[in-house]
Amino acid sequence: IAGITQAPTSQILAAGRRMTLRCTQDMRHNAMYWYRQDLGLGLRLIHYSNTAGTTGKGEVPDGYSVSRANTDDFPLTLASAVPSQTSVYFCASSDSRGGAGTGELFFGEGSRLTVL
């Protein structure tokens, strides 16, 4: 069982370049999320999607975009990377149905991005 697969696992990127972080889940969860985690801090929500075809903004959406063309895939794009976007990016999914249940988040192993 793969769960959540993220790619790449790490990347060094020049400022101004475009980058897409890929996220795929095989659990058929309806909701997916992108978080960033800066050193020593908690996870901050960038964007989320409660179901295929819909997306929403989290706490720190600026400079990022997402799409949810189908249930399994939720790519995160940095249109023009800046050094402040250096972080670890975690994709997550949950079987979230209007708030019912525990809303347990299943996380990928993270993508470590360095913008120079």
Next chain:
Amino acid sequence: GQSLEQPSEVTAVEGAIVQINCTYQTSGFYGLSWYQQHDGGAPTFLSYNGLDGLEETGRFSSFLSRSDSYGYLLLQELQMKDSASYFCAVRDSAGKSTFGDGTTLTVKP
């Protein structure tokens, strides 16, 4: 918006009991979750409280008081492998979770 407060560090010895507190200010509160993260790896779910009271899962328990906007994670019979970061997270009615900055637990022999 949401904000959560939890201690940045806690140290305890093997076999002891430790409590990690979490206070929150939020709108649209739905429940409080706890996650564990080892060495910057993938966070893993530990427990969830949607109602007031205590939830027990093996050596871990979690408590919630909605009226006090307060919860805690209780770890019993500490083991070296429990050394990790622990995050409380508030879940809102839309299903989104907001995380605290985490508590680093160090278990000493």
